[in-house]
Amino acid sequence: MIDKISFASDYLEGAHPKILDRLIQTNFFKSVGYGLDEFSESARKKIRKACDCPDAEIYFLTGGTQTNAVVIDAVLKSYQGVIAADSGHISIHEAGAIEFCGHKVLTLPNHYGKISAEQIKNFVETFNNDQNHDHMVAPGMVYISQPTEYGTLYTLNELKTIKKICIENNLILYIDGARLAYALACPLNDVSLKNIAELCDVFYIGGTKCGALIGEAVVIPKKNFIPHFFTIMKQHGALLAKGRLLGIQFDELFTDNLYFEIGKSAIKTADKIRNALEKFNYKIAFHSPTNQIFVILNNEVMKNLAEKVEFSFWEKFDEDHTVVRFATSWATNSDDVDKLIDILSQT
């Protein structure tokens, strides 16, 4: 219960009110457990439709790290690793959850959160040409985030080129969509949910950071691509007895375009802040068109600002400057945005 206005993250509040409403309405319906309930089934149908992917298998998990670990472990062979940006969530901020499952994260230098088809191609070629590659971890998968951890976006063309390299090199393509709503709603974005379903072997639609209490929806476009995923989830402690909690939420998120509306609202407030920052001559760290805004602040300015606003420390820029992050979400209200702009104008 923070007093200051806060743009510290996109998971500061509970859930979108429609989701809570739905939980209340359905509370006394009795249903079977483990995601086999009718709510989850209904959510699956809606997601399949949204993805234009009638055969997709869909599973609901509770959080991003869990989802990444379960999916990557389910898909990789024991001797394979996963290629990721060095800034990828799995590379740094999952406490070694991928390695806990026995797999190496094979990192590539990121460009504002992104890696390129060219980098992937070079990595695999170098591996293949290494005479000792049988003594090395084989790349088996490419992990990317849309939007990235830096709020940036892959273009459709970039994803298609990455996919091409993946096909040529027998690499599975996996997209972490923790904040996917904010990508889909971004005017600069040209990658639809259908595109993602076409291009990926597996991906997830993030709920926790996009309006749900918790929950991520794993989509496996091609049926049977991951046999026994249900049991693998159970084995990883990722199967909820009350799977309905996730099913109900995703059913609501995919009713009347709620998931997309949530994204739009966050982009709108983010854009408003971006414009103000520009207007007041703040230095943008790099262009990130989604719900996260990265600004380089003089440390003195940062200190003053921090008395009135919550934001995230991102990284040291130089001795006197720091990169900080402002995040908006479905829950960001106009009053807070106006207050922030006012504060920014005075600092």
Next chain:
Amino acid sequence: MIDKISFASDYLEGAHPKILDRLIQTNFFKSVGYGLDEFSESARKKIRKACDCPDAEIYFLTGGTQTNAVVIDAVLKSYQGVIAADSGHISIHEAGAIEFCGHKVLTLPNHYGKISAEQIKNFVETFNNDQNHDHMVAPGMVYISQPTEYGTLYTLNELKTIKKICIENNLILYIDGARLAYALACPLNDVSLKNIAELCDVFYIGGTKCGALIGEAVVIPKKNFIPHFFTIMKQHGALLAKGRLLGIQFDELFTDNLYFEIGKSAIKTADKIRNALEKFNYKIAFHSPTNQIFVILNNEVMKNLAEKVEFSFWEKFDEDHTVVRFATSWATNSDDVDKLIDILSQT
């Protein structure tokens, strides 16, 4: 959305209405993530008080299998295994989640879900006396459930004797309290939450099956008994970004004795059904005084019953009979109980 009346499990519905109310009230409060929020902190204080254990560390996880795997893996050394009843949840129904973390489950034959101090003692002695025990998995922990998977209860005296053996043999004592509310509320039970906190090195208070949407509260009575548990949770994919979802629920469950009231209500309805079964000369499989009732049905009777009531298949008794389970919960309503009794009287 099952039409028939259902006693199939204790996780058929959403959550206790008070919990939903609380989620709504708190929905727009902004809080930090990962269980560091004020709701979780408040829940911790209340649980510490209920356990009479001011130094306890408390962590919130999402489900039983996850909790068992994370706790057991966090506590055992790599070369150690966990002693459990062969009917224990970790022994059969967790898809090998304990082995996934590298640990063997060392099973002892159960007596209606329970194991005895004597069995544990003999097991450890046999291990110690085995000249090859350095080539074997060392017992490092005892896992028991209160109530057990058969709905039976350990007495305080039994637990104290088990604890004594644990101390003598350097074994950690861990109690799985997935249905703890139903033990605590049972008139035949003589083991309080305080007793459990005194006797265990670590245990969990079940939420998912006792009124919450999801959630289990791990209690570590002695501070620092499991260093870095937070990071270990993260590594296992068990740390929620919106930890508040769990904190709010447990805060409510431990307000005005709600957790205990939930248990009482389920025991009351279970007792009513037990009495009816007895009255109508049904054959009880074994005495289980909590919210689960195990009945031996003639297969013909079972078939007829199954047309009107949902219950669980438990195990084959003989060619002509089957053990089935009726479960009540916080959500079981009187009308359904009356209907069930009516049906039972006619079958």
Next chain:
Amino acid sequence: MIDKISFASDYLEGAHPKILDRLIQTNFFKSVGYGLDEFSESARKKIRKACDCPDAEIYFLTGGTQTNAVVIDAVLKSYQGVIAADSGHISIHEAGAIEFCGHKVLTLPNHYGKISAEQIKNFVETFNNDQNHDHMVAPGMVYISQPTEYGTLYTLNELKTIKKICIENNLILYIDGARLAYALACPLNDVSLKNIAELCDVFYIGGTKCGALIGEAVVIPKKNFIPHFFTIMKQHGALLAKGRLLGIQFDELFTDNLYFEIGKSAIKTADKIRNALEKFNYKIAFHSPTNQIFVILNNEVMKNLAEKVEFSFWEKFDEDHTVVRFATSWATNSDDVDKLIDILSQT
């Protein structure tokens, strides 16, 4: 350097002298590492021929526990476990090496070290019929030892029936041949190396207990049955830089029938001891026709005997009696056998 005569195990000495000779002869030949050398290649050819299995892939590892862990982990899916006798080496005496790799050992009660096709069938049927089997570890493999840990033998007919059940239930059949030489050389045995290669998906020919310094030869009859086994070995720390050490030994063991001669010699001495035991009215614990002899001794007799002879404690029989094991090997010499018989005659 034990003074007493010793029948404590079949790995008391170094290696068969022919193997040492060969190591000396080849010592200064230069060869590539990691089992790609010409000695290993030559050994592979001979083993393929002995197995009548021209396409077999063959890998050399250093010990039984390592071999079991690497093979089982390489072959099982993450959610699968391995069926084994509760007396199986993997079930008790490998310090949890299988669980360390994430897999549960699904134990069946043994009959003098053996399990039956019927038991396996029942286990799988029970699993399949369990409505919760998606929450359980799926049986993926059958592990048996030939000879067993009790020195007993599967008949060809028994193995064929087990194989049939395996095929019907999609189970991989794996034979641990740590002491295979002693089975192959046993007059009562009707299972040839070719039979084993026909029936198994993977098996290993034991070297450490059958005349080698160290070494086990994994045979995969069907090419490509375990892709990337080389890298999996490396990942498990089971790949020797000087793979030639294993190749040279197996090349020698499969030259001029040495492996079979080693077995014969041990069976001959074991039979001599068995006859003497019978003659002197010792109580045989159970019939084991290979190089291990299990005798029930009065504890007093055992104590006296132990002053003159080394043998292994096997298990307590009752308060006054103990089962002990005498083992012969390729290295057992006639003098020691005569001394043992003399001692047995006087005890």
Next chain:
Amino acid sequence: MIDKISFASDYLEGAHPKILDRLIQTNFFKSVGYGLDEFSESARKKIRKACDCPDAEIYFLTGGTQTNAVVIDAVLKSYQGVIAADSGHISIHEAGAIEFCGHKVLTLPNHYGKISAEQIKNFVETFNNDQNHDHMVAPGMVYISQPTEYGTLYTLNELKTIKKICIENNLILYIDGARLAYALACPLNDVSLKNIAELCDVFYIGGTKCGALIGEAVVIPKKNFIPHFFTIMKQHGALLAKGRLLGIQFDELFTDNLYFEIGKSAIKTADKIRNALEKFNYKIAFHSPTNQIFVILNNEVMKNLAEKVEFSFWEKFDEDHTVVRFATSWATNSDDVDKLIDILSQT
């Protein structure tokens, strides 16, 4: 059985003849298994003396990757990773053996195979200062190789500084001594075995690449630093039944300074080659004073050379040049060295 003269690696031949002699002499002594034999015990005493470390615990394993994986897994907590040079053996050439055990390798850029105390300090400081470090893999250990994979050496002063940083930051210091003999025998080296035993929490003395058939001796200077290491070895499949094979070899290696003599002989031949390369104006890639020599060859020259001599490809230098490695060992003979020099003079 390579025809050309070969400087491809330091494990081309069998074992030092004295080791083979010893195996023959001891072949028929009977001994107990699993490294509890008198040969292993004698080897331990000699190694303790050579390390001036009377309380050291010593275990014998079969290869470098195995040793690294077992030691690192035995020592790290589950949530910890190991700091290593990005060129370290564990970082690239162990097929993910460390990750297989659940631990992340935290890589630092190498300087000709080495990392500095400063780099380690910065890494730990950055970790500690990261507000999200509870979501990250904690550094628990420093892994370095002496000599490094590039044949370079840490000075005593450098090791002392690294040790200081380790103590200040609660990091375990581990040295991979796969080629330790070649460091100890190098005239430029100022780090003795005693220094290493003083500075390290655990290290290993390499046998496989220094004259043994196979074998690495893990030295744990402080008693009980790694409890239950025996069982942990077993669990990793790293415990030999015939432990004597390793014990006998290390007993011989530490008799009459054989281990040091082996090193000297390899350094002598390497120096001779280095001098010749310099004389004939070959371009040394970087200064490596031990048994490995790295030369930058014009690709045309490399091709010609490769027709007469075996060497290792190391890495591409530029389009027209390649870094190659020549390695000497205990087994390198003068004739081959003379031939090589002659060839080098003509190319």
